Amino acid sequence: MNRLVNIIILSICALRGYGQLTLEQCQTLARENYPAIRQFGLIEESTDYSIANASKSYLPQFSLLAQATYQNDVASFPEQMTTMYELIGIQMKGLNKDQYRLALEVNQTIWDGGASKAQKDIAKADGDFSKQSLEVELYTLRERINNLYFGILTLSEQLIQNALFQELLESNLKTATAHINNGTAMQSDVNAIKVELLSAGQQHIQIESARDAYCNMLSVMIGKPVGSSEKFAKPLLQSITEGINNRPELQLLAMQSAQFEAQKRSINSSVMPRIGLFAQGFYGNPGLNLFKDMTENKWTWNYIAGIQFRWNFGNYYTRKGNLQKLTIAQQKIDSQRETFIFNTNLATIQQQNAIEKMNKIMADDSEIIKLRTSIRETSEAKYANGTITVSELLRDIIAESQSMQFKAQHEIEWLKNIYDLTNNLNN
Numbered sequence: 001m002n003r004l005v006n007i008i009i010l011s012i013c014a015l016r017g018y019g020q021l022t023l024e025q026c027q028t029l030a031r032e033n034y035p036a037i038r039q040f041g042l043i044e045e046s047t048d049y050s051i052a053n054a055s056k057s058y059l060p061q062f063s064l065l066a067q068a069t070y071q072n073d074v075a076s077f078p079e080q081m082t083t084m085y086e087l088i089g090i091q092m093k094g095l096n097k098d099q100y101r102l103a104l105e106v107n108q109t110i111w112d113g114g115a116s117k118a119q120k121d122i123a124k125a126d127g128d129f130s131k132q133s134l135e136v137e138l139y140t141l142r143e144r145i146n147n148l149y150f151g152i153l154t155l156s157e158q159l160i161q162n163a164l165f166q167e168l169l170e171s172n173l174k175t176a177t178a179h180i181n182n183g184t185a186m187q188s189d190v191n192a193i194k195v196e197l198l199s200a201g202q203q204h205i206q207i208e209s210a211r212d213a214y215c216n217m218l219s220v221m222i223g224k225p226v227g228s229s230e231k232f233a234k235p236l237l238q239s240i241t242e243g244i245n246n247r248p249e250l251q252l253l254a255m256q257s258a259q260f261e262a263q264k265r266s267i268n269s270s271v272m273p274r275i276g277l278f279a280q281g282f283y284g285n286p287g288l289n290l291f292k293d294m295t296e297n298k299w300t301w302n303y304i305a306g307i308q309f310r311w312n313f314g315n316y317y318t319r320k321g322n323l324q325k326l327t328i329a330q331q332k333i334d335s336q337r338e339t340f341i342f343n344t345n346l347a348t349i350q351q352q353n354a355i356e357k358m359n360k361i362m363a364d365d366s367e368i369i370k371l372r373t374s375i376r377e378t379s380e381a382k383y384a385n386g387t388i389t390v391s392e393l394l395r396d397i398i399a400e401s402q403s404m405q406f407k408a409q410h411e412i413e414w415l416k417n418i419y420d421l422t423n424n425l426n427n
Helices: 002-013 023-033 035-058 079-087 115-182 187-222 248-269 290-296 316-362 365-385 390-425
Strands: 061-070 098-111 274-285 300-310
Touching (some): 023 187, 115 248, 316 390
16 A cells, blocks of 8 residues: 555656646756855946946046155356346345145046047956856756756656556565465465565665655755655756757857957057146145246245147057957957857757657557556466466566656656757757
8 A cells, every 4th residue: 555655656756736846946946056156246246346447537537746856956047137137126036956846636538549448348348258157157057957857757757667566566466375375376486476576675775765865966956955755847848949059158258259359449449549638736836937936935826737638659569469369369269169069069969869769769668568568467367377487477577567667768868868959059
């Protein structure tokens, strides 16, 4: 009776319904539980700061300067002129050799040659590349979860078939026992069936232990307790979009190319002129009016403002070389992309062949089971009539059980091959 209950429970695992753990749920939970997922927020925050900093290059730039100097000579009038000024009552004291200045300077960029925009593009491209690198890392989780999940389904089916096999053996054990009581069978017949029953019990323990181990590993991956009584839904068929490869590795290569393009714009902007406004106000001695400072020699307020055009030609020396380095790096990316697509296409062909092979194998599974069941039922009738031995009966019982196991395994393997193909193309 207990085995019959186990059969019913395990059979439910093969159906899809409420209260069951699905492959999609496991994929989502594994992604959320993966420690690296927390880096997405950090990358986003770092990118925002980098873009904000690049945007601030157009804000007014303030600087404060305090300066005290001593020089060996200063501007002065010829002695004849100072003498003439003295005759009319003007004392020409001259400038002090010790000079002082306290200044506040403001610079406002009008055009920076596209440097700030290039920096923002680089920051965004770097952020996108970092996030996509994580996506590639998280993508590998899918295959690991798939292997665990389909492994559990396979072991669950084996437990179902093992329980059915034991039920059938117990039924024939009762028949053999009844024949002994009637004097039409020997004790060795019962012993032979008991041996198979004990072996089936050992197989049940091994399969159950393996299933528990898979459940424990899945539990760690998804961060959710997965007990031996957990129900697992058989995944739905996936739709495959032929010829479309959405692998995150390709997107990562595309984002690396975007990084190179942003760096090219930054290099080109480095050789462009800069235009800006500036203003400086200072309190010092001497001031801007040197003639007045020569006569009065005191601290004064002064300011100067204007527009500035600056063009640094030094970056032209390295511009061509830096652009060529990026071009070579881009060519390497193109080569990596072609190699990746080539290998992915090979894997796709292999997986498509595996699916086709399983389709052909599965086509005869039901007919094989039907024939094996008919042979087993005939053997049971022959054994009841004493025309065959128990060994021949057990051979047919085992053959029928194996055909049922093969059918269940073929179905799960076929479904897994389809999921492997969709995972290979990231559909």
